[in-house]
Amino acid sequence: MLTLLRDLRKLRRTTALPPSDRGRSLAVRHVDCGSCNGCEHELTLASGPTVDMARFGLGVVASPRHADVLLVTGPVTTRMRDALLVAYAAMPEPRRVAALGDCALGVGVLGSDDQIVGPVESVLPVDLRIPGCPPTPDAIAAALLDLIDGG
Amino acid sequence: MTPPAHGAEAYREAVEAALADSWRFAGLHATRAGGGAAVRALLVSAAGDIRVESVAAGAGTVPTIVDLAPAAGWDEREAHDLYGVVFDGHEPLRPLVDHDVPLDRFATTVRGPDPYQVAVGPIHAGVIESGHFRFHVVGDRILHVDARLFHKHRGIERACEGLPLAYGVSTVARACAGCWVTNAVAYAQACEELFGQRPTPEVARARTILLELERVWNTLNDIGAVCAGVGLAAGNNRFLALTDEARALNARLTGHRFLFGSVSVGGSDLGLDAHATAAARKTLARIRRDSSRAWRELLFNGSFMDRMPDIGVVDAEAVRSLGVVGPAARAAGVPEDVRAVSPRLAYEGFEVAALRRQAGDVQARLEQRALELLPCLDILDRLLVGPVRPAATEAAGPESPIGVGRVESPRGATTCVVERDGDRVGRLRLRTGSYANWPAVAYAAADNLLPDFPLINKSFELCYACVDR
Numbered sequence: 203m204l205t206l207l208r209d210l211r212k213l214r215r216t217t218a219l220p221p222s223d224r225g226r227s228l229a230v231r232h233v234d235c236g237s238c239n240g241c242e243h244e245l246t247l248a249s250g251p252t253v254d255m256a257r258f259g260l261g262v263v264a265s266p267r268h269a270d271v272l273l274v275t276g277p278v279t280t281r282m283r284d285a286l287l288v289a290y291a292a293m294p295e296p297r298r299v300a301a302l303g304d305c306a307l308g309v310g311v312l313g314s315d316d317q318i319v320g321p322v323e324s325v326l327p328v329d330l331r332i333p334g335c336p337p338t339p340d341a342i343a344a345a346l347l348d349l350i351d352g353g
Numbered sequence: 354m355t356p357p358a359h360g361a362e363a364y365r366e367a368v369e370a371a372l373a374d375s376w377r378f379a380g381l382h383a384t385r386a387g388g389g390a391a392v393r394a395l396l397v398s399a400a401g402d403i404r405v406e407s408v409a410a411g412a413g414t415v416p417t418i419v420d421l422a423p424a425a426g427w428d429e430r431e432a433h434d435l436y437g438v439v440f441d442g443h444e445p446l447r448p449l450v451d452h453d454v455p456l457d458r459f460a461t462t463v464r465g466p467d468p469y470q471v472a473v474g475p476i477h478a479g480v481i482e483s484g485h486f487r488f489h490v491v492g493d494r495i496l497h498v499d500a501r502l503f504h505k506h507r508g509i510e511r512a513c514e515g516l517p518l519a520y521g522v523s524t525v526a527r528a529c530a531g532c533w534v535t536n537a538v539a540y541a542q543a544c545e546e547l548f549g550q551r552p553t554p555e556v557a558r559a560r561t562i563l564l565e566l567e568r569v570w571n572t573l574n575d576i577g578a579v580c581a582g583v584g585l586a587a588g589n590n591r592f593l594a595l596t597d598e599a600r601a602l603n604a605r606l607t608g609h610r611f612l613f614g615s616v617s618v619g620g621s622d623l624g625l626d627a628h629a630t631a632a633a634r635k636t637l638a639r640i641r642r643d644s645s646r647a648w649r650e651l652l653f654n655g656s657f658m659d660r661m662p663d664i665g666v667v668d669a670e671a672v673r674s675l676g677v678v679g680p681a682a683r684a685a686g687v688p689e690d691v692r693a694v695s696p697r698l699a700y701e702g703f704e705v706a707a708l709r710r711q712a713g714d715v716q717a718r719l720e721q722r723a724l725e726l727l728p729c730l731d732i733l734d735r736l737l738v739g740p741v742r743p744a745a746t747e748a749a750g751p752e753s754p755i756g757v758g759r760v761e762s763p764r765g766a767t768t769c770v771v772e773r774d775g776d777r778v779g780r781l782r783l784r785t786g787s788y789a790n791w792p793a794v795a796y797a798a799a800d801n802l803l804p805d806f807p808l809i810n811k812s813f814e815l816c817y818a819c820v821d822r
Contacts, residue, residue, distance in 0.1 A: 206587045206650045209643070213594055220621040233476055234483045239818040240530030240611055243574070246480050247600075250593035264478035281452050281504045282483055285475050312524050314508025338529065339597070339612065 213251055227259030229351050231269035232302075233289050236276035236318070240336035241303040245273070248339040255343040259350065266292040271349060274326070277305040278319040292325055299347060300330035302342065307331055358391065361416050361441075364408035366648040368418045371396045371404065378422035378676055379403070379759070379768050379784070381429060383410060383436035386772040386779030392438055394418060394425070395757065395768060401694025403757050410438050416442035424676025427792060428784070449502045456487075460499045468496055469801065475504045478582075482817035486806075493802045498795045504822035511782045518544045518771070521778045524576070525769070529819030530611045531574075532785060534567040535762035536819065537616035539769035539783070540763045542697055542758030544618045547773050551749035552621075552697050559621035561614055561699040564760065565733045569637070570599035571763035572726045573644060579719050580651070582811035583660050591647045595640060602636045602738075620745035630737040637737075641730050648723050661716030664807030665797040668713045673806055677793045679765020679786045680815055684721040685713030691761035698760075699736060704728075715812040759763040762786045764815055783822060787815035 234242060241325055248255045249262060263269050266289045278286065292298070301307050301322040308321025332345040359367055372378070376396040383392050390410040397403050406413045408415045417440040419425050429440045430449035440446055448454050462468075468489050475483040485501040509528045510513030512523045521544070526537035538560050545551060552560065577592030600610040606625060607615040615623055625633075651657055667675070684691055688705040693699070706725045708717060758769040772780040794813050798806055 203587060203650060203654055206591050206647060210587065210590055210594070210648070232480050234505070236507055236821075237482070237818065238527055238530045239816055240484055242480050242482060243530060243611075247593060247597050249480075250597060251590045252594055252597045263481055276505065277507065279505055279507055281506060282475065285483070285504070289476055291422055312507065312509060314511040317506055317508035317511075335613070336611070344570050352573070 206280055209271040210251055219323055224259060224347075224350060226350050227260055227261065228346060229263045229268055229270045230273050230346065231263055231266045231271070231289065232273045232275070233282075233286055234275050235282040235286055235303060235306070235322070236279035237303060241275040241306075244336045244339050245275075245302065245342055248342045250339070252333075253339045253343050255346065258343065258347055260343060260346050266290070267294065269293055269297070271298040271300050271330070271346070272326070273300045273302050274306050274322045275302045277308070277310075277311040277313060278322060280317055283319050285327060286325060299326045300332060300346070300349065301328045302332045303337060304333060304335040307333060309333070310335070359406060359408050361408060365416050365418060365421070367406045368394055368396070369421050371406070372421055375399065376404070378418075379531060379766070380770065380782065381418070381425050381432065381439045382780070382782040383432035384772055384780040385436075386774055390436070390438070392432060393770070395673045395770065397759070399541040399694075401691070401696075401759070403759065405755065413437060414439040414441050416441050419443050422676070423674050424789065424792075427788065441616045448527065449505055452503065456501075459501050460487050461489070461497055463496060466594040467491045483816050488803060488806070490803055493804065495798050495801055495803055495806065498798045498806075500791060500795050502791065502817060503821045505817055507650070507822065509822040510781050510783065515774075516778050518547065518773065518776055518778060520779065522616065522618055523614070523636050523770075525781060525783055526616065527613070528783060528822050529785070529816050531571055531816050532567070532762045532764070532767065532787075532819050533615060534563045534612050535760045535767050536769065536783060536785070538564060538698075538769065539758035539760045539767050540604070540781075541616055541618045542760070543756035543769045545690070545746055546756030546758070547753050547771060548619070548788075549748060549750045549752045550619060550746040552746050553744055554699065555742065555744035556621045556746055557697060558736055559623040559744070560616065562733065562736050562741065563607070563615050563623065564698070565729050565736075566599070566603055566606070567612060568642065568729050568751045568763050569726070569733070570596050572722050572729065573599055573640075573657055575722055575763070576648070576719065578811045578814050579715075579808070580657070580810040583657060585657050587653075588647070588651050588657065591650075592644075595644050598636070598640060603631060606633060620743065622743050623741055624743050627740045630740060634734055637730055637733055641727070644726060658716070660710075660808060661719060662712070662714055662771075664715050664801050664805050665812055666712065666714045667793050669803065671725040671796060672713070675793050675796060676789050677765075678789045678820040679762070680725060680791055681718055681793060682723040682765065684708065684711060684717035686711035689766075691766045695760070703732075705806070715808055718812040764813075765789055783819065785816070787817075788820045790815055791820060
């Protein structure tokens with residue numbers, strides 16, 4: 203186990219990540235509304251050791267009740283619309299919604315019209331758009347930081 | 354390959370005879386392509402030959418084959434929900450894709466004084482895809498779990514219908530980021546069969562490189578996922594870093610971290626000069642060294658390994674009847690791997706990796722992945738010698754009304770059937786390794802403790818996206 207931890211520490215040194223100088227944090231709840239799983243894979247890596255968005259105060263939380271921002275992926279399928287609204291209703295105010303990835307933004311969506319409600323903004327007010335197919339882990343972390351900095 | 358149209362009786366007899374002759378069920382779908390509704394069952398032999406048995410579904414009812422091949426259960430339920438076909442003898446024919454019916458029609462009825470239900474999802478606590486699980490438990494022990502997936506159903510297959518055959522690839526492959534290359538190659542193989550084309554060795558080499566690059570990052574990710582499943586942060590983080598490194602290599606080679614856009618119908622556009630392939634081999638050698646070192650650390654971590662044995666067991670008999678594929682089947686001692694029978698790809702001399710301890714439990718599935726990573730890196734090391742140049746497929750025989758592609762994804766055999774309507778897609782069916790294996794997750798969970806479910810689930814690490822489509 204010590205070898206693993208040493209390897210991780212070495213990795214941390216070689217990536218030379220700058221420390222955060224922000225005194226604020228953002229709790230993120232992710233909701234998958236029909237993605238191809240690409241955005242989820244990259245969001246997971248944004249919390250991994252190479253980007254480590256937690257050092258900027260960005261954390262993924264287990265419940266919408268603990269969340270400042272709802273991070274929504276996918277083109278919003280008819281079968282996920284209600285679950286998305288329930289998650290949004292459970293959030294404390296003030297709350298923000300971020301659309302992650304091109305599908306969530308309604309760009310180049312693949313699928314049948316009768317199975318898809320439309321982009322996230324057709325269901326909820328969107329405060330932050332993160333384009334990309336999928337966006338890279340650094341792009342996800344950088345975009346969420348804008349939300350902290352921009353208020 | 355022209356599928357012979359059977360009457361109801363002859364269809365069941367043909368399937369029964371094939372299964373008795375050691376053919377295995379490989380998928381079933383309803384279609385309206387080519388005039389008249391029909392249901393087609395796909396069977397595959399040990400040598401990789403594929404046959405299609407069709408039955409006319411004009412009257413809306415066809416006989417079930419679920420009693421002959423339990424693996425057909427989900428396929429028949431899907432064909433009912435999406436195409437309205439009734440399967441005579443499939444009782445109860447529970448909904449699968451259709452969410453507009455009361456939940457109790459999905460869930461198995463469990464009676465008695467002690468059982469209660471635990472409902473999980475569709476939104477999960479982690480960064481996980483959406484899907485609903487209903488656990489019937491007594492105390493901490495799981496009696497039964499009903500998985501209600503298809504929350505992410507986007508109608509991808511329908512969206513492909515009517516597209517020119519060459520363009521369908523970007524739509525069907527995008528069903529899933531984790532299996533993009535697999536899905537794209539399976540579709541390309543199916544279309545090339547329609548056109549009477551076959552890949553040249555250069556096309557086969559390029560596609561095999563891409564498939565194995567996909568397997569590398571998926572395998573690293575899946576080992577990390579098991580660490581996450583037991584809360585071993587150090588192991589999870591180490592393998593996440595390796596996954597990141599593998600995806601960064603994908604981006605350097607093809608311009609995309611998930612290799613999107615790297616496969617096309619009728620040839621390969623992948624071009625890599627000698628510098629690029631040499632650099633890739635160096636990176637892969639580093640990944641081999643670092644992942645072996647990290648894997649050794651996991652093996653000697655007693656508190657981690659003690660969680661693995663004897664839970665979530667799917668033995669060889671269950672693998673055969675449920676139609677389980679991929680590392681999960683091989684971990685139970687069923688040595689089946691599409692790569693061993695893939696003349697359209699560059700897997701010459703491929704041998705199926707076999708564990709010494711083939712217990713079919715969480716430990717065996719984890720160890721099977723770790724074991725398969727090394728030959729996967731060997732294949733890449735062999736194929737990445739010298740530059741890779743764009744190439745086209747070549748004529749091989751007559752055109753066909755229906756084509757089938759079959760590729761080993763990181764999660765098992767993926768089958769893509771394409772029925773043509775002139776030069777367009779008439780009907781497309783994508784049956785991925787994850788689709789074949791989901792029923793096994795529910796089977797594996799029964800009789801285990803509820804807190805072990807995340808670990809059992811992670812030991813399969815199935816996609817939702819390419820199941821729901």
